[in-house]
Amino acid sequence: MKKISLIDIGSNTIRLVLFEYTKEHGIKEIRNIKTPARLAQYIDDDGYMSEEGILALLKILNSFKQISEKYHINKIYPVATAAIRQSENRDDIIERIKSELDLDAVIISGEEEATLGFEAAVHTISYYDAVTIDMGGGSTELTFYEDKEIVYRTSLSFGVVTLNTMFFEGRKHNDKEAIKKTKQFVEKEFNKVNWLRDRKVPILAIGGSARNIARIHQSMISYPIAGVHGYTMGRNSLQDVYKLLKKTDTENLDDIDGLSKDRADIILPSSIVFRTLLDVVGAKEFKFSRKGLREGMAMRLFSQEYPVAFNKYRVFEDSIEQLANDFNLDPTDTEKRTEIVDRLYHELERLDIITLSRTNKMIMKHAAGIYYLGDFIDRDASSQHTYYLISNSNINGIGHRDRVRLALIASYKNKTLLDFYAKETGWFNDEELDEIQSLGSLVKFANALNISNTEIVDNLQLSKQDGDFRLNIQYNGDPIAEEYHSVRQKKHIEKILGGDLWIEFTES
Template sequence: MHTTANRVTGIIDIGSNTVRLSVYQLTGNGAYRVVDQGRWPARLSQRMSADGKLPDEAVEELAEVLRHYVRICAKHGAERVRAVATAAIRQAANRDKVAERLRLAAGVDIEILSGEEEARLGSAAMLNSLRFGDGFVVDIGGGSTEITLVRQRKVVSAVSFPIGCVNVSARYGLGEAVVEQATLNDIVAEAKRLMQGTDWIAGHPGLPLIGLGGTVRAAAKLHQRETGYPFPHLHGYELSVADVAGTLQDLAALAVSQRRKRPGLSKDRSDVIVPGLAILRGVMELTRASSLVVCGTGLRDGLFYETCHPYSPLSSDDDVLEESIRNLVALYPAAPGGHLQQVRKLAVALFDPLNAVSPLPEGSRRLLDTAARLFRIGATIDYNDCADHTFYMLLHTHWNGLSHREKILAAAVASYRSPSSLKRKLSAYQSMLEDGDAETIAKLGALLLLASALDRSESQAISALHIAIEDKKLKLLAESGHPLPVERMEVGNMAKEFKKIWGMTPDLQVIRTDGAPL
């Protein structure tokens, strides 16, 4: 897709609560990843003067942060730095002067985004990283909240409200003390009152609410910590309406000093998490959302897609997974593409007749197809212990298109070697698995091992594979231009284990592509 050499771009998001940097690398083969990040708790919304201006000392501090970020970008060889400002600077009475002073001080133009642009970019990031066709997207920032309605993976409506966790905290005088129930109710009511004038927000009950931004991520991280959730990612994590309400009540009853000691909650979020969650509760009540799903991507990712990797938001749920797999394979090219394609083709060819006689759960074919393209990814670390490296990488690398449980299943299939090694790998994730998952993984893993054995020479010698199941035998008749001694040996070596799992013995016979025996 791309033929140029590596390109590096810095994206700076001057938010009302936090100033963030992401440095993206786009490689010559179209792979992309974040290579550096920065975060500064600026609290710009809190620092506005009585006449609505951002004071000089805040601007100077911000300029120093931007200079630091620009130096980081230069260290990575960035060819472009794009800096945008959101609600705090957007709403400042001296916004144009602030933007000009920052440009002169840091040497980078400052784009002041409208609320609608902010919503659009956040929604683009979500659509490229989560498998949701319909839902609301909410981004609760320090000085504003954006809500977007998505139907059939298209943005239908978007709106921004000047209410965020930092300016609400200042307006209600929330200091170090506990937040009284009456105050919580007032914040929730204010959020709903602001949004009630926008008819479509309340007009689609039952849709999921997809949450962007620090408030949602902080709530999810805290919930994962307190429930002992074993999976290492926030992106795609789901919270119920009751979870959000319970976390809000729990944190509101604590003084800020006590919240700072709460494991799983960052100290610089402890004073604004309660007003942020109160706004979120108002959004959830008004939309009557079915659940809250955490989106780990956001404004900076939307800007990256727009700036460096331009394409329309992925048009189908399956495209999200396809694009992620494409990116992973391009980032970690551990096996020849021809071999991966052949193993994938053979694995799916084996699955269909076997599934017909011994049906596997819905979604199994997609898991096998995913694992077949990624089973060699661990070899980028080391060929020895490739399976263990593959399992670790697929659970700790950022990729999209599967739920957390599905990622565990796909990683286990891709790295499958034996029932005993599978049990060891899954032990930490038992709370996330369902009855029968281990059996499904073993069956799919054995199929993948068989498909890999059928191209052990990595020559794609099999041009066609005829499959028949008779008398507890899996008869494989391969058409090839030459004998397959290595493949026949590999299939024979694994036959006993395959029979234990599938109840049938694989038997490989080879004929020439013209039908003559070999």
């Protein structure tokens, strides 16, 4: 296990994140603490950060250093972005951090900040092509990538705090003239980025302002599951949030569920930026990534010691493997169950009984791997715990709808419970639920064929004769437990087959 402390010194907030890395569990947050700083407001007309701002910064860093030391973490990495980067006295600020706190703060360039955000996004989101935006308090970073390789990157010298200062200072948060000028300014700035227009790829939004927009929309529609990572909004949804913010009086902003009090005065400018970018890019999807600069920097630091720790082409697979490890699932059991369900599916496909899309087949196999992980909490309520844990877990590389599909299959016990869980979201029609039930049945039956966790099944073959089906299972070992449980569960497979199933165990 390796631990580090990362301090993100932004223009709007300063955040401490304590990370640990293990091969089995990947990167985990031990602690995540933020405090509003608004450092950008301490920079005067000549571009110098005032003594008041420097003292506020030093006080926060000292507190974060003490917290890190209480967790016995000595490797502390303060990373400074726009506010200090744009300060004329940045070298003096870095020197004072070193002399007064003995911390080695690093100022990263806007392009480097964009790259770190990109790295975090491609390692946690499955899109192979996208535009990323990381909007902070004092700058906005943009990238365009194809096949998970960065093509363009740039940093624009405005953020939510600077927009607020430029156009809304002394005005209400929804002042019409300020909104008009902000729109004109943002569109002009985006048009200067000659590689940005009409890319027609999804947008991945990083940072606190983006997450806040997502949380507001989730509250507006009573979103049924947790988390904003991987949450997707279209143009109409962004427009709905914008309209809500615009029509709400300043004194009533606190009544908007999901809106952080720290961002109440700067949320409307960020909404304008995101809507404008959607139009410039010609994107249909606006997806949110909870991972950004901090995670990108953490991956870079951990990779120095573990060079093959992160694979951007195995995002979903690695996330499932780490989830299985988090709940202490036996790897030999999960591998065997996955192997059996794959063979069952291929036999059904060979007889033209069932055919799946590539995505749904992948989801079925991974559901087999984490089947009934809720046993970790309570075996008597394993199905319930499994569904709610998976549907509300942050699983990288998969959208929320497919995450719920995964949860429904991995928790499958019977149709009654399936319908009960599915009713929570209401995302699937009858045809889709029938398919989910079939896949859940296959996973449940595969589990029955390795119920003793002794890996006795070597091979299996399904045949059809006179409307009935026969499943020949070749085994090596003692199949007594598997014989009993497979007969108990065969009714689930018979529903898929539309006929009687005879099970025959044959010694290899």
